[in-house]
Amino acid sequence: MSTLLLIDDEEGIRKVLSLSLRKDGYQVLAAENGEKGLGAFRQNLPPIVLTDIKMPGIDGIEVLKRVKEIAPDTEVIVITGHGDIELAIQALQLGASDFITKPVSDEALSIALKRAEQKLEMKRRLKEYTHDLESMVKAATEELRRRYEFEDKLIQASIDGIVATNEKGSVVIFNEVASRIFGYSRLEAIRRMDIDVLYPTEIAREIKEGLYGKKYGEEHIFRWKEINVKAKDGQEMPVRFSGAILYEKEEVVGSVGFLQDIREIKRLEQELIESERLAAIGQTVAGLAHCVKNILYGLKGGVYVVNTALKSNNPEQLKTGWDMVNRNIGKVSDLVMDLLNYSKEREPDYQRCFLNTIAGEVCDLMELAAQEAGVKIIRNFNRAVGEVTLDPKGIHRCVLNLVSNAIDACRFDLDRKKDCVVEIKIALEDKDTVVIEVSDNGCGMDEEVKDKIFTSFFSTKGGVGTGLGLLVTQKIIKEHGGTISVKSEPGKGSTFAIRLPLRENV
Amino acid sequence: MGKKVLVVDDDADVRTFVTTVVEANGYTPIVATNGEEAMAKVRGDKPDLIVLDVLMPRESGIRMYRELKTDDALKTIPVVILSGIAKRTFLRSQAALTEFGGQAVPEPVAYLEKPAEPEELAGTIKKVLG
Numbered sequence: 254m255s256t257l258l259l260i261d262d263e264e265g266i267r268k269v270l271s272l273s274l275r276k277d278g279y280q281v282l283a284a285e286n287g288e289k290g291l292g293a294f295r296q297n298l299p300p301i302v303l304t305d306i307k308m309p310g311i312d313g314i315e316v317l318k319r320v321k322e323i324a325p326d327t328e329v330i331v332i333t334g335h336g337d338i339e340l341a342i343q344a345l346q347l348g349a350s351d352f353i354t355k356p357v358s359d360e361a362l363s364i365a366l367k368r369a370e371q372k373l374e375m376k377r378r379l380k381e382y383t384h385d386l387e388s389m390v391k392a393a394t395e396e397l398r399r400r401y402e403f404e405d406k407l408i409q410a411s412i413d414g415i416v417a418t419n420e421k422g423s424v425v426i427f428n429e430v431a432s433r434i435f436g437y438s439r440l441e442a443i444r445r446m447d448i449d450v451l452y453p454t455e456i457a458r459e460i461k462e463g464l465y466g467k468k469y470g471e472e473h474i475f476r477w478k479e480i481n482v483k484a485k486d487g488q489e490m491p492v493r494f495s496g497a498i499l500y501e502k503e504e505v506v507g508s509v510g511f512l513q514d515i516r517e518i519k520r521l522e523q524e525l526i527e528s529e530r531l532a533a534i535g536q537t538v539a540g541l542a543h544c545v546k547n548i549l550y551g552l553k554g555g556v557y558v559v560n561t562a563l564k565s566n567n568p569e570q571l572k573t574g575w576d577m578v579n580r581n582i583g584k585v586s587d588l589v590m591d592l593l594n595y596s597k598e599r600e601p602d603y604q605r606c607f608l609n610t611i612a613g614e615v616c617d618l619m620e621l622a623a624q625e626a627g628v629k630i631i632r633n634f635n636r637a638v639g640e641v642t643l644d645p646k647g648i649h650r651c652v653l654n655l656v657s658n659a660i661d662a663c664r665f666d667l668d669r670k671k672d673c674v675v676e677i678k679i680a681l682e683d684k685d686t687v688v689i690e691v692s693d694n695g696c697g698m699d700e701e702v703k704d705k706i707f708t709s710f711f712s713t714k715g716g717v718g719t720g721l722g723l724l725v726t727q728k729i730i731k732e733h734g735g736t737i738s739v740k741s742e743p744g745k746g747s748t749f750a751i752r753l754p755l756r757e758n759v
Numbered sequence: 760m761g762k763k764v765l766v767v768d769d770d771a772d773v774r775t776f777v778t779t780v781v782e783a784n785g786y787t788p789i790v791a792t793n794g795e796e797a798m799a800k801v802r803g804d805k806p807d808l809i810v811l812d813v814l815m816p817r818e819s820g821i822r823m824y825r826e827l828k829t830d831d832a833l834k835t836i837p838v839v840i841l842s843g844i845a846k847r848t849f850l851r852s853q854a855a856l857t858e859f860g861g862q863a864v865p866e867p868v869a870y871l872e873k874p875a876e877p878e879e880l881a882g883t884i885k886k887v888l889g
Binding site for chain 2 (some may be wrong): 551553555581
């Protein structure tokens with residue numbers, strides 16, 4: 254039930270209207286002048302006020318003003334005398350919701366009240382609606398804030414450095430990892446830095462081209478690649494970078510870059526290389542030590558034989574011992590030569606010479622060892638290969654290495670029924686290239702061994718080999734501008750082929 | 760004539776060294792450069808002791824040692840191993856061969872790792888031959 258305040262100085266009107274309004278369901282507060290009316294209003298704050306305008310003391314216009322000051326939403330209906338249209342308009346301008354004229358008819362009153370009720374209802378609804386809207390906005394804002402915070406946390410928690418820019422290339426997002434990589438704080442970077450400062454010129458240019466130049470739909474994603482960015486302290490930081498131009502409804506809105514700190518990976522790589530290098534050195538040293546130990550053993554043995562011969566005055570034994578000593582001194586000097594050859598960058602000592610003669614000398618030298626091992630050496634020299642220009646000592650060393658390897662391959666072959674053969678073939682491949690091929694039908698090599706022979710100090714010959722022979726051979730051939738290749742099959746044998754370019758003159 | 764010692768090694772220097780030691784101590788050396796040749800000489804010359812290398816081309820000392828120790832006529836000939844490989848490795852390879860189906864063979868009477876000092880080698884030979 255609505256409360257209504259009725260102010261009128263005429264008692265008769267007050268009584269009649271009160272009755273009629275009570276009948277319509279209002280709780281009526283009645284006041285006989287403006288002063289009392291305002292008092293009742295302040296006390297009860299009725300939603301509707303019905304007031305006469307012409308009253309002694311505080312008149313209806315004043316009541317209207319005060320009521321609107323106290324509670325602006327109050328519906329005030331003014332009652333005017335017949336012909337007081339000026340006052341009615343003034344009241345409406347001051348915020349009265351309606352006016353009725355005297356003599357007051359029930360009908361006009363109930364229409365005015367209905368309208369007032371409707372207005373009140375609408376105001377209430379509007380208020381409710383506004384309130385709802387406010388709480389909805391509040392909830393949406395909260396949701397947005399949560400989402401933003403979540404995304405921000407996501408960005409901050411990323412193990413990649415993330416740098417996003419606006420459409421002009423100015424930094425708007427700069428996460429912790431990015432800050433670690435670049436050494437700038439977020440405050441220093443956000444809104445204050447440009448990608449030109451952060452990225453290498455080329456990447457920055459590409460991104461700017463994406464921001465300004467390219468049209469939407471064109472591929473503008475930067476795939477992962479390794480680059481160096483400059484940190485605050487001027488240090489070059491190796492990172493893996495990828496990025497993209499960001500669009501919203503076909504408009505460029507910015508760019509984003511992801512950076513992975515690869516210092517740790519680089520460090521591990523370096524460590525791995527280092528440890529592999531150390532392992533290789535260790536292997537080499539162990540191999541060399543073994544080889545030197547064997548030679549030393551030969552020398553000591555030789556010395557022992559010489560001493561025994563001297564004691565027993567046996568000249569024949571003395572010669573045997575002395576030969577042993579000499580042979581092992583020869584081995585030491587070969588080893589040292591190999592090491593020097595391998596460690597030094599040198600130009601081949603080019604001379605005019607006959608390749609067939611050099612190969613022939615090698616065969617002669619190895620003949621005895623071959624016979625002892627039960628290996629037949631076949632010389633397949635093409636006489637068309639005449640005088641050539643090369644380093645005779647170097648090539649001699651290469652052919653000797655290959656032939657002695659071939660004989661060893663036969664010696665280490667477990668198939669005793671095989672007739673072992675080592676063939677040395679010299680031929681012209683074309684008018685510019687000569688080929689030296691050394692093949693054997695010995696034990697052969699598997700893939701694993703084949704992979705290693707030209708790349709590391711590697712020997713399968715136990716204490717006998719240094720693992721240097723093929724490395725030295727390869728080096729000499731390279732210095733000649735030639736190539737060396739190998740074909741091999743376990744149990745069937747191996748073929749090494751050296752190809753040398755023919756030179757006109759010394 | 761002293762007792763006969765068969766020296767089996769593919770390295771000429773080792774053969775010379777060992778035969779000199781053998782000779783200097785009053786024994787008669789016989790040489791073989793590989794297992795095949797050595798087995799022929801074991802049967803032909805009936806040596807009193809064999810000084811055997813392990814790593815040789817063609818027939819390895821590992822196989823030859825088994826052949827000797829599983830032949831009733833030859834198993835009593837004492838064998839001194841003189842090798843570049845460690846004793847442990849040699850024994851492991853023998854154990855592996857035994858497991859593989861062969862019969863167990865006794866350990867060599869002595870095992871010297873290269874390089875051996877002349878005194879050590881001479882002492883070992885003397886001790887075995889008495």
